[in-house]
Amino acid sequence: MNIRTRGVLPVQHLHRLTQAGVIVTPEAYPLQDDQFQPNSVDLRLGETAYRVRCSFLPENETVESKLGKLTQHRFSILEGAVLEPNCTYIIPLLERLDLPASTAIVRSDEPLSARTNPKSSTGRLDIFTRVITDHSHRFEDINPGYSGGLYLEVVPKSFPIRVRTGQRLNQLRIRHGHARLSDENILRTHQTDPLLYGEDGKPLSVDRLKVGNGLYMSVQLAAADGDIVGYKAKKNRDLIDLDRIGHYRIEDFWDPIAARKDDMLILEPEAFYIFASKERVRIPTHLAAEMVPYDTGSGELRTHYAGFFDSGFGGTAAEGGARAVLEVRSHDVPFLIEDGQTFFRMEFEPNTEVPELVYGTHIRSNYQGQELKLSKHFREA
Numbered sequence: 001m002n003i004r005t006r007g008v009l010p011v012q013h014l015h016r017l018t019q020a021g022v023i024v025t026p027e028a029y030p031l032q033d034d035q036f037q038p039n040s041v042d043l044r045l046g047e048t049a050y051r052v053r054c055s056f057l058p059e060n061e062t063v064e065s066k067l068g069k070l071t072q073h074r075f076s077i078l079e080g081a082v083l084e085p086n087c088t089y090i091i092p093l094l095e096r097l098d099l100p101a102s103t104a105i106v107r108s109d110e111p112l113s114a115r116t117n118p119k120s121s122t123g124r125l126d127i128f129t130r131v132i133t134d135h136s137h138r139f140e141d142i143n144p145g146y147s148g149g150l151y152l153e154v155v156p157k158s159f160p161i162r163v164r165t166g167q168r169l170n171q172l173r174i175r176h177g178h179a180r181l182s183d184e185n186i187l188r189t190h191q192t193d194p195l196l197y198g199e200d201g202k203p204l205s206v207d208r209l210k211v212g213n214g215l216y217m218s219v220q221l222a223a224a225d226g227d228i229v230g231y232k233a234k235k236n237r238d239l240i241d242l243d244r245i246g247h248y249r250i251e252d253f254w255d256p257i258a259a260r261k262d263d264m265l266i267l268e269p270e271a272f273y274i275f276a277s278k279e280r281v282r283i284p285t286h287l288a289a290e291m292v293p294y295d296t297g298s299g300e301l302r303t304h305y306a307g308f309f310d311s312g313f314g315g316t317a318a319e320g321g322a323r324a325v326l327e328v329r330s331h332d333v334p335f336l337i338e339d340g341q342t343f344f345r346m347e348f349e350p351n352t353e354v355p356e357l358v359y360g361t362h363i364r365s366n367y368q369g370q371e372l373k374l375s376k377h378f379r380e381a
Contacts, residue, residue, distance in 0.1 A: 005176070005350070005352040005353070006110060006176055006177035006178070006179035006350070006352070007175065007176060007177070007179045007288075007349050007350035007351050007352045008039050008173055008174075008175055008288040008349050008350070008351050008352065009039075009112075009173075009174045009175065009176060009351075009352055010038060010039060010311070010351045010352065010353050010354065010355035010356065011036050011037065011038055011039070011355045011356055011357045012353065012355070012356045013174075013352060013353070014036055014040075014041055014174065015036065017174065018031055018041075021098055022097065022098055022099060022112075022174075023041060023095055023096075023097060023098075023172075024095070024096045024097070024098055025094050025095055025096070026094060029044070029094045029166070031095075035168070036357070037171065037310055037357070037359070038288075038310040038311040038312060038355040038357050038358055038359050039173055039288040039308070039310050039311055039351065039355060040171040040172055040173045040308060040310070041095070041171065041172050042119065042168040042170075042171050042172075043093045043094075043095050043116065043131070043150060043152070043168060043169075043170045043171060043172055044093060044094040044095065044165075044166050044167065044168055045077060045091050045093065045094070045152065045163060045164070045165055045166060045167050045168075045169065046077075046091060046092040046093055046094050046165060047076060047077065047078050047165050048074060048075070048076060048077065048091070048092065049074070049075055049076075049077050049081060049083070049089050049090070049091045049154075049163070050067050050071045050073070050074050050089060050090045050091070051071070051072045051073040051074075051075075051087060051088070051089055052067065052070040052071055052072060052088050052089070052090055053070045053072060053088075054070065054088060055088055055153060055155075056070060056132075057132065057136060057137055057138070057139065058132065058133075058134060058135060058136060059135065059136065059137045060135065061134075061135065062134040062135065062148075063090070063132055063133070063134055063149065063151045067090060077091070077163055077164055077165055078164070078165050079164070080162050080163070080164040080241075080243075081162065081163060081164075082160055082161070082162050082239055083154060083156050083160065083161050083162075083163055084156065084160055085156045085157060085158065085159065085160055086155065086156070086157065087155070087156075088153065088154075088155050089153070089154045089155070090132070090151055090152070090153055090154075091151070091152045091154055091163075092149055092150075092151050092152075093131075093149070093150040093151065093152055093170075094165075094166070095150055095172070096148065096149050096150060097114065097133075097142060097146055097147065097148065097150065097172075098147045099111075099112055099113075099114070099142075099144060099145055099146050099147060110176055110177035111144035111145065111177075112144060112174055112175065112176055113141070113142060113143060113144045113174070113175050113178075114141075114142035114146070114172055114173060114174045114175065115140055115141055115142065115172075115173050115175065116130070116131040116140050116142070116150075116170050116171065116172050116173070117140065117170065117171060117173075117290070117307045117308045118130075118169060118170050118171075118305045118307075119168060119169060119170060119171055120325070120375075121375040121376055121377065122169045122170065122305065123305030123327045124274060124325065124327060124373075124374055124375035125156075125158070125159065125161065125240060125242075125375050125377065126156070126157040126158035126159065126233055126272045126305075126327065127154065127155070127156050127157065127161060127169065127305070128153075128154075128155040128156075128157055128305065129152055129153060129154050129155070129169050129170055129305070130152075130153050131150055131151065131152055131153075131170060131172075132150075132151045132152075132153055133146055133148060133149075133150060133151070134146075134148045134149070139153075142172075150172075152169065152170060154169065157272060158233040158234075158235075158237070158272050159233070159237050159238075159239060159240050159253065160238075160239035160240070161239060161240050161241075161242060162239055162240070162241040162242060162243075163242055164242070164243065167242050167243070169242075171308060173288070173308065175349070176352055178349075179349055179350055180347055180348070180349055181287070181347075181348040181349065181350070183211040183212065183213070183214075186209075186211055186214070186215050186348060187206055187209060187211065189284070189287075189348075190203070190204075190206060190209060191206060193284045193317065194282060194317055194321075195215060195281065195282055195283075195284070195346075195348075196209060196215065196217070196279050196280070196281055196282075196321070197279065197280040197281075197282065197320045197321040198279065198280070199278070199279075199280070201280065201320030201321070202320070203317075204279065210342070212345070213345070213347070214292060214345035214346055214347040214348075215345060215346045215348070216342050216344070216345045217277045217278070217279050217281065217324060217342075217343065217344055217345065217346060218277065218278045218279065218340045218341055218342050218343055219275050219276075219277065219278060219326060219337060219339070219340070219341055219343045220275065220276045220277060220278040220323070220339065220372075221259065221260075221263050221264065221265060221275070221337065221338065221339035221340075222259065222263045222278075222339040222340075223259035224259065225258075225259060225261065226258050226259065227258065227259045228256045228257065228258060228259075228372065229257055229258070229259045229275065229276075229372065230256075230257035230265075230273055230274055230275040230276075230372070231250075231254040231255065231256055231257060231273065231274040231372075231374060232254065232255045232257060232268075232271055232272070232273050233253065233254060233255075233271070233272040233273075234252075234253055234254060234255060237252065237253050238252070240253075240377055242377070244377060245376050245377060246376065246377070246378070246379055246380070247377060247378075247379070248377055248378050248379065249378070249379060250374060250378050250379065253378070254274075254374065254378075257273070263338060263339035264336060264337065264338040264339070265336075265337055265338075266334050266335070266336050266337075267328065267329075267330040267334065267335045267336075267337060268330070268334060269330055269331065269332060269333060269334060269335075270329065270330070270331065271329065271330075272327070272328070272329050273326075273327075273328040273329070274325060274326070274327060274328070274372070274374060275325075275326045275328055275372070276323040276324070276325055276326065276371060276372040276373075277323045277324040277325075277326065277343070278339070278340055279321075279323075280314065280320055280321030280322055280323055281309070281313070281314055281321050281322065281323075281324055281346065282313065282314030282315065282317065282319075282320075282321035282322070283309050283310065283311055283312060283313040283314060283348075283359070284311070285311045285312055285351075285354050285355065285358055286311070286350060286351055286354050287311060287348050287349065287350060287351065288308070288309070288310065288311055288348070288349050288350075288351055289308075289309040289313075289346050289347065289348050289349070290307045290308055290309065290346070290347050290349075291307040291308075291309065291324060291344050291345075291346055292307065292344060292345050292346070292347050293344055305327050309324075309346070310355075310358075310359040311351060311354070311355050311358055311359060312355075312358035312359035313359045322371075323371055323372065324344075324346075325372070325373055326343060326344070328343075
């Protein structure tokens with residue numbers, strides 16, 4: 001396998017790396033075809049969960065060693081188990097990485113590294129997750145040469161959840177080098193292969209794009225009087241079984257937020273909200289993207305959990321893109337937001353090749369062409 005182009009490895013390369021032993025699973029749990037996305041592989045929960053006293057980074061030791069010091073309770077999730085809100089759990093994943101094996105198999109100019117992110121439905125259920133690796137001082141980022149297990153920290157925030165072995169809360173991307181598009185290349189790409197669209201479905205003019213180490217986007221609060229522009233999670237609700245798709249009534253778990261004449265809203269501290277972006281975004285097939293929080297410089301306004309956007313999200317140039325869904329929590333103080341306020345930015349990376357599978361076209365998608373949309377576990381309104 002020969003890789004010379006820098007960027008995110010597409011699905012066909014991920015298949016080859018799996019065959020070469022770079023992504024490894026137990027014999028009883030082989031990788032499934034539908035785990036492979038255009039630019040990533042879904043990661044699956046293992047058989048055991050550990051309730052721990054606190055979150056941690058191992059840095060100078062293994063995750064297993066830390067678990068030996070911090071575990072309060074260990075239990076099986078083979079047949080399903082409930083995770084309680086605001087408790088911290090560590091779940092070893094079924095997948096392991098052996099990036100050193102790639103050096104003997106992959107002829108490349110730069111080493112392979114990896115990064116993980118929650119899946120869309122995970123974020124929309126207010127489940128805080130992040131991957132931990134041995135001897136690491138950072139969450140989610142996996143260094144070149146890593147060989148070992150992957151462990152998922154899981155903290156349900158708004159709702160109790162029932163989890164089970166094999167469920168997929170996170171996803172993994174593998175990179176060859178790091179080749180984030182410069183602001184100049186973002187603007188140049190948009191002129192020939194539009195990335196951002198207005199509410200009328202037409203590409204925004206280049207002079208309306210805001211760039212600065214990525215492409216900035218904003219929140220949608222303006223709508224016809226009474227239309228729903230967001231949702232706020234209710235407190236102390238029943239649990240959500242992650243296996244139940246299209247099962248739960250929205251009104252049992254969420255309070256709808258109607259548009260106001262002044263197009264603004266004050267967020268309550270620590271409450272969880274779902275909004276949509278004002279602009280519509282599209283990811284061309286030669287690119288992959290990640291949503292990155294906008295640093296206000298005045299305290300944390302968390303705008304998302306799930307950040308990966310696959311090649312093909314938003315459809316073709318003629319289809320006019322899709323809104324990004326924002327998972328929002330204000331910390332410490334009430335926070336005023338207004339229609340069109342800058343909320344986050346999109347970073348773009350090239351793929352080493354155009355993926356053989358494209359989001360929403362070759363694979364089933366719950367969120368292609370989305371407007372404001374809750375997770376797939378809720379019935380359509």
